[in-house]
Amino acid sequence: MGGRLLIDGPVVRVVDWARPAAACWVDAAFMVIRLVGAGHEPADAGQWATGLACWTVAPDALTAFACYVTCLWTVRAAQGGGSAAAWRAQVARRYAADRQGR
Known part of the structure; x- marks a missing residue:
């Protein structure tokens, strides 16, 4: 898992470091x-x-x-x-088109 496991006693957390510095809304936008x-x-x-x-x-x-995700x-x-x-x-592309009112 290459550094994705943070172990603190009995607590183990799996961390996705792919976008560690992204704006807080990015994960929700992907969802x-x-x-x-x-x-x-x-x-x-x-x-x-919005909730x-x-x-x-x-x-x-x-x-x-x-649009970026569409191009990616x-x-x-x-x-x-x-x-x-x-x-x-x-x-x-469907989501981007909807965002642009198409």
Whole structure:
């Protein structure tokens, strides 16, 4: 697990260091995209996030994030990431398009 386990006596925590310095709303934004991928409407998925204390993101920043994730997965799919990467790109694209009112 390469440093992902923090052990303090009987307590063991698994830490995802992938985005340790990201804004507090980033994990929730990824979850919103996952909810869209699970079949929820983008607006409904976004509404879920508004109940979270960390959801302090400006609308333009969230739209930029959605576009970034779309590009990230589109590039990975083009580089041979397979059907999973293509599907993630499609889901992120749907969310980004909704954010842009398309």
